[in-house]
Each structure stands twice: as structure tokens, then as C-alpha cells.
Amino acid sequence: MRTAAVSTPCPSSALFLHHLPPRCSRDPSSRTLLSISQATVQDRHGGQTRGCSSLGRSRIVSERIRKRRSNNQIFASIADISLEQFIENPSLPKGDMWSVHKFGGTSMGTSKRIQSVADIVLSDLTERKLIVVSAMSKVTDMMYDLVNKASSRDDSYISAIDNVFEKHKLTASELLDGEDLARFLVMPQNLFQTLLLVMENYGSFSAMQHGRPCSWMDTRDVLIVNPTSSNQVDPDYTESEKRLEKWILKNPADIVIATGFIASTLQNIPTTLKRDGSDFSAAILSALLKARQVTIWTDVDGVFSADPSKVSEAVILRTLSYQEAWEMSYFGANVLHPRTIIPVMKHSIPILIRNIFNLSAPGTKICQQPVNENQDRKSLDSVVKAFATIDNLALVNVEGTGMAGIPGTASAIFGTVKDVGANVIMISQKVKSKRFLQPYTLVDEVEVAMVRVVMMEMMAVVVVDDYDVLVVPSGGNDSIGDRSYSILKVVMMENKVEVIPKCSILATVGHKMASTPGVSATLFDALAKANINVRAIAQGCSEYNITVVLKQEDCVRALRAVHSRFYLSKTTLAMGIIGPGLIGGTLLDQLRDQAAALKEKFNIDLRVMGITGSRTMILSDMGIDLSRWREIQKEKAEVADLDKFAKHVNENHFFPNTVLVDCTADTNVANHYYDWLQKGIHVITPNKKANSGPLDRYLKLRTLQRLSYTHYFYEATVGAGLPIISSLQGLLETGDKILHIEGIFSGTLSYIFNNFKGTRAFSEVVFEAKEAGYTEPDPRDDLSGTDVARKVIILARESGLKLELSDIPVQSLVPEPLRACSSSDKYMQQLPNFDKELSEERDDAEASGEVLRYVGVVDVVNEKGSVELRRYKKEHPFAQLSGSDNIIAFTTTRYKDQPLIVRGPGAGAEVTAGGVFSDILRLASYLGAPS
Ligand SMILES: NC(=O)C1=CN([C@@H]2O[C@H](COP(=O)(O)OP(=O)(O)OC[C@H]3O[C@@H](n4cnc5c(N)ncnc54)[C@H](O)[C@@H]3O)[C@@H](O)[C@H]2O)C=CC1
Numbered sequence: 001m002r003t004a005a006v007s008t009p010c011p012s013s014a015l016f017l018h019h020l021p022p023r024c025s026r027d028p029s030s031r032t033l034l035s036i037s038q039a040t041v042q043d044r045h046g047g048q049t050r051g052c053s054s055l056g057r058s059r060i061v062s063e064r065i066r067k068r069r070s071n072n073q074i075f076a077s078i079a080d081i082s083l084e085q086f087i088e089n090p091s092l093p094k095g096d097m098w099s100v101h102k103f104g105g106t107s108m109g110t111s112k113r114i115q116s117v118a119d120i121v122l123s124d125l126t127e128r129k130l131i132v133v134s135a136m137s138k139v140t141d142m143m144y145d146l147v148n149k150a151s152s153r154d155d156s157y158i159s160a161i162d163n164v165f166e167k168h169k170l171t172a173s174e175l176l177d178g179e180d181l182a183r184f185l186v187m188p189q190n191l192f193q194t195l196l197l198v199m200e201n202y203g204s205f206s207a208m209q210h211g212r213p214c215s216w217m218d219t220r221d222v223l224i225v226n227p228t229s230s231n232q233v234d235p236d237y238t239e240s241e242k243r244l245e246k247w248i249l250k251n252p253a254d255i256v257i258a259t260g261f262i263a264s265t266l267q268n269i270p271t272t273l274k275r276d277g278s279d280f281s282a283a284i285l286s287a288l289l290k291a292r293q294v295t296i297w298t299d300v301d302g303v304f305s306a307d308p309s310k311v312s313e314a315v316i317l318r319t320l321s322y323q324e325a326w327e328m329s330y331f332g333a334n335v336l337h338p339r340t341i342i343p344v345m346k347h348s349i350p351i352l353i354r355n356i357f358n359l360s361a362p363g364t365k366i367c368q369q370p371v372n373e374n375q376d377r378k379s380l381d382s383v384v385k386a387f388a389t390i391d392n393l394a395l396v397n398v399e400g401t402g403m404a405g406i407p408g409t410a411s412a413i414f415g416t417v418k419d420v421g422a423n424v425i426m427i428s429q430k431v432k433s434k435r436f437l438q439p440y441t442l443v444d445e446v447e448v449a450m451v452r453v454v455m456m457e458m459m460a461v462v463v464v465d466d467y468d469v470l471v472v473p474s475g476g477n478d479s480i481g482d483r484s485y486s487i488l489k490v491v492m493m494e495n496k497v498e499v500i501p502k503c504s505i506l507a508t509v510g511h512k513m514a515s516t517p518g519v520s521a522t523l524f525d526a527l528a529k530a531n532i533n534v535r536a537i538a539q540g541c542s543e544y545n546i547t548v549v550l551k552q553e554d555c556v557r558a559l560r561a562v563h564s565r566f567y568l569s570k571t572t573l574a575m576g577i578i579g580p581g582l583i584g585g586t587l588l589d590q591l592r593d594q595a596a597a598l599k600e601k602f603n604i605d606l607r608v609m610g611i612t613g614s615r616t617m618i619l620s621d622m623g624i625d626l627s628r629w630r631e632i633q634k635e636k637a638e639v640a641d642l643d644k645f646a647k648h649v650n651e652n653h654f655f656p657n658t659v660l661v662d663c664t665a666d667t668n669v670a671n672h673y674y675d676w677l678q679k680g681i682h683v684i685t686p687n688k689k690a691n692s693g694p695l696d697r698y699l700k701l702r703t704l705q706r707l708s709y710t711h712y713f714y715e716a717t718v719g720a721g722l723p724i725i726s727s728l729q730g731l732l733e734t735g736d737k738i739l740h741i742e743g744i745f746s747g748t749l750s751y752i753f754n755n756f757k758g759t760r761a762f763s764e765v766v767f768e769a770k771e772a773g774y775t776e777p778d779p780r781d782d783l784s785g786t787d788v789a790r791k792v793i794i795l796a797r798e799s800g801l802k803l804e805l806s807d808i809p810v811q812s813l814v815p816e817p818l819r820a821c822s823s824s825d826k827y828m829q830q831l832p833n834f835d836k837e838l839s840e841e842r843d844d845a846e847a848s849g850e851v852l853r854y855v856g857v858v859d860v861v862n863e864k865g866s867v868e869l870r871r872y873k874k875e876h877p878f879a880q881l882s883g884s885d886n887i888i889a890f891t892t893t894r895y896k897d898q899p900l901i902v903r904g905p906g907a908g909a910e911v912t913a914g915g916v917f918s919d920i921l922r923l924a925s926y927l928g929a930p931s
């Protein structure tokens, strides 16, 4: 593999030319021409540096190049066909159509990559190709650096030139050998002679190139541009077309290698197309040739639906319309420079973005009418294509009565913004009433920050009191620059100015958005559900985008929320599990077993980002491997810290929605719910402590839950997985009135009395219930009736009663002497000593054909509740239970004669964890998952 690379050291500060001449394959008979050429002419000091006009020199060089090239001219079979004929004559073989390919610096980074480019170019010779190439990667920066050095008379530019030369020499030695390399290496370190030699090489390599004619195009000969006021250039298409046609007539070839980035003015003064100009070169040349297609070869598989460094699930888009690509670029996505799209769009030439390192990827096609790649998906995700963000913005809000009806307000605002050199990215104006006008102006904060330097504390908080302006400096320094004051005054007049720094824009792009109902509703719903506050909104005039302004700290989360909602139709949920005991552990195992099916069937992506017990915790950035969570807990646990845990799960991940699942019985954990909900973290729990705790705290929590978009679900607090809470809520929400709730609410006590028969001892059955996992962490909570009382309170409050736990009279089954027991173990040990009392009561009931049942009652009509041991006839439904069954009877205005009864196992690991899991899925569906 051989390629020559030539750098052209320049004694003048102003002229730089960088050339990579042809690559020759190992087989000298099948040499390929690939040149990389880039020239920049910059002369900040009137063109005169060290005694020679750089512009003059370049013109001389150009002349010499032309002469040399025409000597070596190789004419192809199509020599006599003009450009117009190529384009217009349909009888010409398809192979006479041009396709344009642009290879960037990364593709030219090493000799190996240059070889790959050659292979790609030669892999398909069915059509004519114009290959636009950039400088080798980093060379443009090296060039800029040495130009800057030279123009500031810093002699180190000479060694900088050497570096450029060395870089190319090294590449050449890897690609060339024999005579070619020798010729390259002896090239004198003189720009002009070097260039001539390079040109000679081009000619000779062209001749040998696969039997296909190949020419090298110095685009300064054909691309003519006019400078614009904004330090950009506008292509002169008429003149360029004339010159290109002439050029092609003189240089007929199937493959043309063209320099990216450079052009000339109408006066033949070399210039550049500015940064990223090689893409622009390819676009202009495609338009001039009316090419079939232009391919931009790069190092990614195509255009992503969102920045993949922020959204791990971003996908490559198969197609984009020109408008979509333009909007994406405008809003900061690294797609193409917007100006690249304009020339090709005019002629409907598709742009293909492809990965030179992954030829199997089809890439992204940017074209007029994108084929509908989502035909099988009827949802909004095909309407919304992609998302882009811009950070470091300041939202300047100007508001006041003085603006209405007074001409020139907007002009004063924009004039001021222009004066400070800030770039306006978005504006929005709202007429509040006839007398109020409220334009928002979003400016680039980086630029404003620069202004701040000039204007001192301009960016501090601005407080307005009637007509007076008070600037409160942000940095503690209260000096106000005169200029800042006067500029502010211009804007202020009678208006109020507020600067909100650290903002970001999130743009949602899609060309069918304007014609599809529900897009903005879905967008804002996704943002609301991720608890994101929107500061300002604008819809692009093109209707291809909806733009929202948010706090910068919310931006990534917002991006993930909308991306997952629209594009992937996937509901992603970051979870933190607190208390991996019996229920928490079982839940983790159920999640492990069900996660894949949820993802596949329902598009729900659940990730456990942390698990914390009371002493240790484990955290993960992308989700804990649930097949090994117990081992990981042993190996990698750190000291538990609930605040750190909540922060990690909520902030340090790629998911927009967070839920904390409290599987403890701890009051302290429950006391955090309010704070979590306020932060937008959803809470799910089987822990009864919050809902049965102090009434004022409970009411505050439920009010917050109702007012916010955050959810708080607690189905498993009563009857474990049985639908008790949801049934009650359903009755109430549909207008039914609850009169009475009565039931066996304790799985433990149900089990005990279902099995406390014949001669069995009470303590023995209690032990079994504990072993079966029905009891509370401390079984005394069950036997004291407290657990049932909590459930009664939860249902009473749900029914609208304002009761405290202490309002419920409770009959305890804990023998008086054991109530002060220091631990549950001691209690269990001593329990057999007190079996006698309950055995007698049971025997007495049995003798009357009755059974003992521990029952809770909510008397809604009389606003009270009770918990007690009652006797029921053996035929009564409460006497028919088995295992840990709960039974709950709702008597309501609709279910008056026959109560609504829910019955089934009301305790135990699987059913309780299942109830918690089902709340998690309910949350996912509230967040947008398909139901
Ligand atoms: N077991 C059952 O059948 C049912 C249980 N529940 C409720 O489920 C919750 C859990 O019960 P179980 O799993 O049976 O209890 P458990 O005792 O097996 O598990 C509780 C876990 O929470 C941990 N923990 C305690 N305080 C903590 C803290 N501050 N931070 C982090 N972790 C802490 C403990 O170390 C333990 O691992 C309780 O609130 C219970 O009332 C609800 C319905 C049925």
C-alpha cells in the first residue's frame, strides 16, 4: 500500500497548501489517484509578508499547475461530451451520471484510512465520481495555528510548518515506495517547487489508474464565491457552472479528485469556504453537476435521533427531509452545516451520510420525500424525527406597559442585544392584554458572558421598581459599569427586564409535526411527567420544530423523556429499591424474571439503579444485573446513605423518570416521601407508615400528590396484592358512597385463626405464620392489632374520614406481660407460656358452633373504626377462609344489599411483591407505556 503525501512549507505567513498526491496500490499496474488538497489563503496584513505577495505567488503557482496538467492530459472516451450533455442526454448510459463523495479529515487520518477511501471509491465504477477530500485530520488546525503564528511575526511558525511536512512525509513513507517515494522525499522544502512535483505526480498516476481516466481538480479553478458581510461566502453558481463546464471539457475523466474547502473570488483570489467547508464544496459541486447523489463519508453510522452521549438509546435515522436536517443542524445537532443543505435541496439531490468504518451500515439519507421507514408504526414516533439541544443560554425577559403601542420597542431590544454582540437564538412575543407586551429573547450565554466582561455586572439580577433600575451584582462586587447602565437604560425605559441564566433549548424536529394532531400535547405531557418546568415555548416558522426553553440542569432529563416517549415509544423507568428484605428481595427477583418480556412486549424498560438496606447499598449507572444482585450486594456494597441513594437514582442515569420503592416498614423512610415527590420522584410502597401516620402529614402528602404529576401508589399496604385500594378508589371516583367496610385485613391473623383448630397451640400457629412470611418484621405488630388498625386507618382516610390511628380502639392479642418485651425473638420464645387463655376462648366458640376471627371495621357513616376479635357462625363467609386469605366487604350506596367482596391471599412474599410490581407497571402506563 503506497501513497504519497506532501506538505508544502511556506516561507510566507499567508499561503498554505497542503497536498496529498495519489495513492498507488501495491500493484503498480493498478494505481489509484487519490489526492487530498486543501489550500487556504489568509492575509491579514495586506498580502505582504517577508517581501512577497502571497496572492501573487498563488496565482503564479496556479498558472504553472495548469501548464503542467495540460501536458499530462489524458482524454477519456467521453472527452467530447459537455457537462450539459451529460446531464440532459437521457440516451447516455447511466454510468455517465455523476455522484459526489466527500471524505473528511478523519477518513484521511492515516495511511490505512487513505487506503480504505481508495477501496471505497474503486468498489463501484458504474458511474462518474467526483471525490471531494479534506485535509488529513488535525492539519487544518495546524494550518490555522501556523497562520496565526506567522501573522503575529512569531517565528515558531517555521517549526510548525516542519511538523505539517513531517506528518505528510510519514504518511507518504507508509504508502509509497520506490521511485515515487524517493521523488517525494527529495522534494525541496520550497512550496512552489514541491507543488510542481506534486502536480507531476498527479498527472502520471492518473494515467495508470485502473484504466479509468482520473483527474485532479483544484477547486480554486471552478468554485467562485462572493464574500458576504457576515464573514461567510456565497457561491456564484453562474460563474462556477461556466468554469466547471470548461474544466470538465478539458479534463474528461471518470474519477475526479477535488480539493474541499477552497475556492476563489471572481477576481481569482483564492479563499476558503470557512470551517466545515469541504461539505459545502461537495454540496456546491453536486448542485453544479446536478449529481445523482452526494455521499458524506464520516465516522458515525448516520444521523442519530438525539445526541447518543446524552441518550443511550438514540437510534440512527434512515431518512430525514432536507428541512428536518436543516432544523437539526440549526439547533446544534452535528449533522451537516445548514448551508450544505441549501445547494442540494434546490436540485433535490439526496445526501447520504455514511460511516467509512462500517460499510454495512446503510447510513442516513437526507432527501426531498423521505420514504416512510416507519410504515409499520403508526404512532407519533414517525412524525417526530429527532431532538437537539443547545446549552449555555440566557433567557432575557422584557415586560411592561410602556411597550404596547410604542413603535420601536422591539428594535430597541434587538439593537441592544446586537450591541452586546450576543446571538439571538429564539424570540417569542406575547400580548398579555391590550396594554402588555412581553417579548422573550433567548441569547447565547457564552456570548453574553463575554459581554459581561465589558459591562461588569450586567448579567446580575435586575430588579425594577417603577422607573428605577437596581442592578444587584452577582459576584458581590457592587460597581456598575457606566456602559452597562446605559445599555440597560435603553432597554428598560418603562419596562421590566429579567435575565434568567443557565437555560437550554430543546428542539423537537419532524416535518410532519405541523399536520399531525397531538404532537405538542405528547411533547409537553412527556415533559410534565418528567417533572420538567418549561420556561418558554416557540414553534419554528417552518413548523418543522417545536422549541422549548428549560433550565439547563433539566435539559438532559427532558431530552431523554421526550426521546423515549416519541421515538422509541418506550417508557423507561429508573428504580431505587429500599429494603431488600422479604418483599423487596422477592420484587427484585420478579423484576429480574419479567424485565425482558416487559421490554419486548410492552416497551417498558425498567432499570434498578440502586438497592439500599439499612446498613449498606449498591448503586449503578446503567442498571444492576438482577441475576446477581445478592452477590453484588455482598461484593460491592457501600455504606447506606438514603439521601445519596435517592440523588443517585434520580440524577445519575439515562432515564427521565424515577421511582423509589420503599419495601421497609420504617417510619423514617416514609418521612422522605414528601420530599421525593416534590423533586418529581414517584413513590411506590407496601409500607403502611406514611398513610397511617399523623393525619396532617398524610393530608399534606396526598395533596402534593394530587397537585403534581408525580405518582404515589400503595396498593400493597392493604390486602397485599389484592385490589383493595384501587377498588375503593374506583367506587369513589365513579360517584359511589362508601357506607361500611368490614373485613379480615391481616394475613397473619387470618392464617392463625384459620389454623388454630382442635388441640393446636396458638404460639405454634403464630410461629408458622412468621415462617410463611406473613408477619410484619416484628410479629407483635400483627398480634397487637396495630397492623390491622393501620389498614383500617388507610381505608378510612381513603373514604374521606379524618381519623388518627389513636382514634381506633384495638383489641390486642399480645398477652399483657409480653407487651414490654425488648425484642420480637424474646416475645416469640415466651409466647407458648400464654397459649392457654386463647385456647379456652377458641374452645368456647367452637362449642357454640362459631369461629374466632380478627376483624377490622370502618364505619364511614358514623366516622369511626374498630379492630377486634369477633365470633362468627361457621356458615358465615368470614368462617370459610383458608391460608392467609383476606376478605373485605364494601357496603356502598350501589352495593347495599349485597356488599362488594374482595377475597384472596392477603400476605406473603410473592403476592405482596406482585402487588408492588403491579403498581410499578401502573406507573409506567401513566407515564405513557401502552396499556
Ligand atoms: N410480608 C407481607 O406479607 C407483607 C408485607 N408488607 C409490608 O412490606 C414491608 C416489608 O416487609 P417484609 O419484606 O416482610 O419485611 P423484612 O423485614 O423482610 O424487610 C424489610 C427490609 O427493610 C430493611 N430496612 C429497614 N429499615 C431500613 C432503612 N431505614 N433503610 C433501608 N432498609 C431498611 C431491612 O433491613 C429489611 O431488609 C413492610 O412495610 C410490610 O408491612 C405489606 C404487605 C404484605
Ligand SMILES: N[C@@H](CC=O)C(=O)O
Pocket (backbone or CB within 6 Å): 716, 717, 718, 719, 720, 745, 746, 747, 748, 749, 774, 775, 776, 782, 787, 906, 907, 908
Ligand atoms: N403482616 C401483614 C402483612 C401485610 O400487610 C399481614 O399479616 O397481613
Ligand code: NA
Pocket (backbone or CB within 6 Å): 715, 716, 717, 718, 719, 720, 721, 722, 723, 724, 725, 915
Ligand atoms: Na392491595
